[in-house]
Amino acid sequence: MVNVISGLAFVLLAAVFWLQRDYTSQYGGTFPDPVIILVAVTGLALTVLGLFRRQPVDPGEQVPVSGLVRAVVLLVAWIATLPILGYVVGGIVFFTLTALLMRDRRPDLKGIALDVGVAVGVVAALYVLFTQVLVVRLPELGL
Amino acid sequence: MFELLVDGVLQNLRPYLLLLVLVGTAAGMAIGAMPGLSATMGLALLVPFTFAMDPTEGLVLLGAFYMGAIYGGSFTAILVNAPGTPSSIATALDGYPMTRQGRSEEAIVGATMGSLVGGLVGVAALIFLAPPLADFSLRFGPQEYFWIAVFGLTIIATLTSDSLLKGFMGGLLGLLIATIGIAPVGGDVRFTFGSPTLQGGVPLIPALIGLFTIPEVIKLIARRGREAEMITTEKNDISRVWGTIRDISSRPLNLVRSSVIGSVVGILPGAGGSVANLVAYNEAKRASKHPERYGKGEIDGVVASESANNATVGGGFIPTLTLGVPGTPPDAIILGVLLLQGLRPGAQLFETSGELVYTFIIALAFSAVMMVPVGLIAGRGLQRGVVALPARYLAPGIVVLSIVGAYAIRSSTTDVLIMLVIGVVGYLLAGAGFNPAPIVLGLILGSIAETGLVQGLLTSAGSSTPWTSFFTRPISLVLIAISLLSVAWPLYREFSNRRAAARNQTDDRPATHSEVD
Numbered sequence: 025m026v027n028v029i030s031g032l033a034f035v036l037l038a039a040v041f042w043l044q045r046d047y048t049s050q051y052g053g054t055f056p057d058p059v060i061i062l063v064a065v066t067g068l069a070l071t072v073l074g075l076f077r078r079q080p081v082d083p084g085e086q087v088p089v090s091g092l093v094r095a096v097v098l099l100v101a102w103i104a105t106l107p108i109l110g111y112v113v114g115g116i117v118f119f120t121l122t123a124l125l126m127r128d129r130r131p132d133l134k135g136i137a138l139d140v141g142v143a144v145g146v147v148a149a150l151y152v153l154f155t156q157v158l159v160v161r162l163p164e165l166g167l
Numbered sequence: 168m169f170e171l172l173v174d175g176v177l178q179n180l181r182p183y184l185l186l187l188v189l190v191g192t193a194a195g196m197a198i199g200a201m202p203g204l205s206a207t208m209g210l211a212l213l214v215p216f217t218f219a220m221d222p223t224e225g226l227v228l229l230g231a232f233y234m235g236a237i238y239g240g241s242f243t244a245i246l247v248n249a250p251g252t253p254s255s256i257a258t259a260l261d262g263y264p265m266t267r268q269g270r271s272e273e274a275i276v277g278a279t280m281g282s283l284v285g286g287l288v289g290v291a292a293l294i295f296l297a298p299p300l301a302d303f304s305l306r307f308g309p310q311e312y313f314w315i316a317v318f319g320l321t322i323i324a325t326l327t328s329d330s331l332l333k334g335f336m337g338g339l340l341g342l343l344i345a346t347i348g349i350a351p352v353g354g355d356v357r358f359t360f361g362s363p364t365l366q367g368g369v370p371l372i373p374a375l376i377g378l379f380t381i382p383e384v385i386k387l388i389a390r391r392g393r394e395a396e397m398i399t400t401e402k403n404d405i406s407r408v409w410g411t412i413r414d415i416s417s418r419p420l421n422l423v424r425s426s427v428i429g430s431v432v433g434i435l436p437g438a439g440g441s442v443a444n445l446v447a448y449n450e451a452k453r454a455s456k457h458p459e460r461y462g463k464g465e466i467d468g469v470v471a472s473e474s475a476n477n478a479t480v481g482g483g484f485i486p487t488l489t490l491g492v493p494g495t496p497p498d499a500i501i502l503g504v505l506l507l508q509g510l511r512p513g514a515q516l517f518e519t520s521g522e523l524v525y526t527f528i529i530a531l532a533f534s535a536v537m538m539v540p541v542g543l544i545a546g547r548g549l550q551r552g553v554v555a556l557p558a559r560y561l562a563p564g565i566v567v568l569s570i571v572g573a574y575a576i577r578s579s580t581t582d583v584l585i586m587l588v589i590g591v592v593g594y595l596l597a598g599a600g601f602n603p604a605p606i607v608l609g610l611i612l613g614s615i616a617e618t619g620l621v622q623g624l625l626t627s628a629g630s631s632t633p634w635t636s637f638f639t640r641p642i643s644l645v646l647i648a649i650s651l652l653s654v655a656w657p658l659y660r661e662f663s664n665r666r667a668a669a670r671n672q673t674d675d676r677p678a679t680h681s682e683v684d
Contacts, residue, residue, distance in 0.1 A: 026598075026599045026600070027599070027600075029599075030333075030596075030599045030600075030601070034336060034340075037340075037343070041343060041358055044357075044358050044360065045357075046357075047355050047357070048355050048356075049350070049353035049354065049355050050353070051350075051352065051353050051621045051624065051625070052350055052353055052355035052357065054617075054620060054621055054624065055346065055616065055617040055620055055621065056343075056346040056357060056358070059339060059342045059343050059346065060343065062339050063336070063339045063340065063343055066332060066335060066336045066339060067336070069332060070332060070333070070336065073332070087385075087386055087389040087390055088389060088390075091388065091389030091390060091391065092385065092389045094388060094389065095384070095385040095386075095388035095389045096385065096591060098388060099381070099384070099385070099388075099566065099587055099590075099591075100587065102566065103570075103580075103583055103584055103587045106570070106580050106583060107580045111570065111571075111574075115567050115570075118563065118566075119563040119564075119566075119567060122388060122559070122562055122563040122566070123559040123560060123563060124559075125388070125391075126387075126388060126391045126392070126558060126559035126562065127391075127559060128391060139559070142560055143563070146560070146563075146564055146567060147567060150567055150568070150571065154571055154575075158198075158212060159212060160571065160575045161574075161575070161578045162571065162574060162575075163570075163574060163580055163583075
């Protein structure tokens with residue numbers, strides 16, 4: 025089933041790119057067009073193969089769905105709020121949240137203080153290193 | 168030349184220059200180890216500091232920094248599956264599985280040894296082969312660059328051990344992503360879906376961080392920890408280091424072959440370490456007696472990749488110093504510094520400024536040697552730190568660094584978003600059996616292939632059949648033959664292995680029957 029879904033996703037992707045074609049020069053499509061066609065053809069091939077062959081799933085690579093949702097929601101929220109919270113505030117907030125959510129047991133006050141302390145230390149140290157020493161710009165607070 | 172070489176060695180033995188080499192190597196390693204901060208960016212930051220220096224001292228510092236940065240990329244590739252630079256993509260393929268097996272220290276030692284030998288071979292090539300190889304590289308036209316990209320793509324056949332079809336699909340996906348934005352020739356704005364931010368295309372570094380790092384972070388957070396094998400603490404035993412060095416030394420061919428590949432690929436402008444490490448990895452796997460171990464924690468894979476990428480440092484300086492054509496982006500920065508100092512690249516540079524040039528070249532060799540003690544202390548220290556760090560701090564720590572890496576290139580939060588989207592897609596694709604390496608390979612080679620293809624067609628536009636120019640030039644024919652061999656060899660090997668397995672089964676069957684009877 026995984027192969028069928030993957031194959032169809034590639035065909036769909038090829039279709040989306042094909043519909044976006046709007047070349048203005050003679051050679052604009054010389055390279056992308058064959059690539060799009062090959063993406064579609066290989067996607068179809070995988071779909072057909074998937075219909076006739078079952079793909080074994082490696083149990084060692086499986087992760088709990090609730091954990092997966094937690095991870096993706098955390099990362100999306102972190103990146104989405106980056107233009108508003110900036111690197112430092114966003115980093116401290118989400119570093120702490122991630123550390124707390126990754127604990128096996130409910131943390132006590134001391135545990136929370138430790139996670140907040142580590143978050144502040146790591147984020148502040150990296151911020152100073154990059155902005156002051158290496159002169160690399162980082163997202164600032166947008167509030 | 169011999170006198171100039173001896174003079175270069177003596178110059179580099181001066182305490183001040185030795186200190187500069189040490190500082191440059193250590194600083195380069197630190198920058199290279201941070202995902203997203205490339206050798207090019209680090210060199211660009213370092214250039215203003217060299218203005219106050221004597222030209223020789225400035226160049227020595229920059230050369231040592233470059234050598235260290237390429238090596239430093241291996242640390243994060245091995246420890247957290249985040250190649251610090253594109254030159255370390257292949258290092259992650261076996262280095263990270265070694266970490267997952269509790270063998271990260273062995274991988275760091277392998278990377279150090281490979282980088283040392285690669286760095287020295289690259290410097291030797293620079294000293295002895297510079298003029299003839301530089302002339303040869305000038306014979307490469309657009310058609311040849313197209314075929315080099317095609318040859319690079321054939322490596323997918325080796326990179327994917329599970330499904331060749333999925334490997335090629337990954338490569339095609341990378342090529343497709345590479346077409347987003349302004350076309351390299353002609354300037355068409357393509358596949359931007361109405362977003363002006365995508366006009367610049369999908370940047371390589373955020374894509375690289377997304378594909379390799381984000382899936383691991385997702386797994387760490389989702390599982391609330393890492394796999395049991397990863398937290399196995401390795402004993403701090405120097406005999407293990409010597410054991411690894413002896414083991415790698417027992418297969419010198421891998422070191423030498425990978426270093427030669429790195430030197431040669433480094434000469435070709437535009438290719439550099441990001442292509443060399445994958446080509447060397449491919450050849451090491453193809454030549455190995457146990458290709459099935461590659462991708463699962465084979466130390467020779469790490470050694471091959473690291474030998475090749477450090478060899479590109481010396482190789483890349485061949486066209487830079489002799490022709491003024493930089494082999495890689497960091498070479499371009501160092502070329503700029505040469506020009507700023509009033510030095511003109513060319514054959515006469517070796518005569519008029521021989522003392523400076525050879526001091527610089529020997530400094531590269533000193534830096535390669537300096538990487539061993541600095542790398543083994545810093546690299547093993549970092550390794551112990553990462554292994555001992557609780558996963559609840561490691562995962563957000565990687566995200567904090569990844570954000571810097573993705574953002575720093577263009578100071579754009581969109582690039583951070585691109586990293587996340589590609590990371591989540593990469594996680595889903597990995598779950599469906601797609602390896603991230605072919606996608607990255609497609610992304611790197613896409614623009615090289617398209618530029619070669621379109622420029623080749625344009626240069627042959629006067630002919631009635633411009634396509635034939637891709638099949639009639641001698642170097643192109645050699646590259647086509649190598650590409651065909653590269654695809655055919657793994658297929659032949661798999662076919663012969665299956666036949667041998669079938670033969671063994673047939674041989675076993677009568678015995679089983681007789682036992683039953």
